[in-house]
Structures are given as C-alpha cells and as structure tokens.
Amino acid sequence: QVRLVESGGGLVQPGGSLRLSCATSIRTVGGVFTGWFRQAPGKEREFVAAIRWSGGDTFYARSAAGRFTIARDVAKSTQYLHMNRLTPEDTAIYYCAAGTSWDTLTTKDAYDSWGQGTQVTVSS
Numbered sequence: 001q002v003r004l005v006e007s008g009g010g011l012v013q014p015g016g017s018l019r020l021s022c023a024t025s026i027r028t029v030g031g032v033f034t035g036w037f038r039q040a041p042g043k044e045r046e047f048v049a050a051i052r053w054s055g056g057d058t059f060y061a062r063s064a065a066g067r068f069t070i071a072r073d074v075a076k077s078t079q080y081l082h083m084n085r086l087t088p089e090d091t092a093i094y095y096c097a098a099g100t101s102w103d104t105l106t107t108k109d110a111y112d113s114w115g116q117g118t119q120v121t122v123s124s
Contacts, residue, residue: 002026002098002113004034009094009118014124016086022079022096022115029053033040033099034079035111038092038120047106049081052100059105063089086122093117 003025012018026032035050049060049070058070069082079096097111104110 001036004096004113004115005100006094006096006115006118009120010101011121012086012124013124014087014122017082017084018086019122020081020083020094020096020118020120022081024077024079024096024098026053026077026098029074030047033102033105034072035097035105036081037095037097037108037111038090039095039117040092043092045095045108047108048094050102050105051079052102061106083120086120088122089119091122093119 005023006019033050036048037045038048039045047061048064051058051070051072053072066106067085071080095117096115098113099111102108
C-alpha cells in the first residue's frame with residue numbers, strides 16, 4: 001500500500017483559491033495513478049480528479065472540470081489539487097487516494113490506499 005498525507009486545507013472565501021498537497025510514498029511511476037475524493041457532511045464520498053503518474057493523463061468530475069487542476073511532481077512524490085473559483089458547495093473533507101484500476105477510476109473501489117483527509121471550508 002501507498003502512504004498518503006494531505007495538507008493545505010483551510011478556510012477560504014467564495015471565489016477564492018486553494019492548493020491541496022498529498023505527500024506520497026510512491027517511488028516508481030509505472031502503472032501508478034492517484035486521485036482526489038471529497039466528502040461533505042451527510043453525503044457520500046465523491047470522486048474529484050485523478051492523474052496517471054506516467055504520462056500525466058488526467059480525468060475530472062464534472063463539478064471540478066474547468067475550476068480544479070490535478071498535478072503531480074514525480075521528483076517530490078507529491079500530488080496536488082489546485083482549486084479555483086471555490087463555492088460553498090466545495091466545502092468538504094478532501095482525501096488523497098492511490099488507485100489500482102484506471103478503468104474504474106471514478107469509484108472508491110478503484111483505490112486501495114487513502115489519506116486521512118484535509119478539511120476545506122468555503123465561507124464568507
């Protein structure tokens with residue numbers, strides 16, 4: 001399994017931006033992909049974005065496309081989520097995850113390693 005530690009959450013005003021980081025224990029990139037999920041109070045955990053570490057292919061949930069950017073720094077073994085134009089609906093705990101099945105990357109079952117999450121609150 002992969003060790004994952006998120007950071008960068010906090011309180012931000014509507015319309016603002018935030019960058020989340022996920023430090024990983026990934027050392028070889030072949031076949032590796034990671035993603036971000038989020039869970040708002042009383043709701044199911046939902047997919048946000050994913051990235052292949054070899055080649056950098058990305059995929060976004062509809063709610064994230066055009067506002068969020070997922071990236072990875074292979075040298076630092078770190079994944080990022082750049083979030084822009086945040087709204088109160090983006091308030092959630094954001095989780096970093098490492099996956100095993102790119103074909104089903106939008107589902108929780110495609111991931112076998114999870115971080116503990118970082119809280120993002122969008123409020124004025």
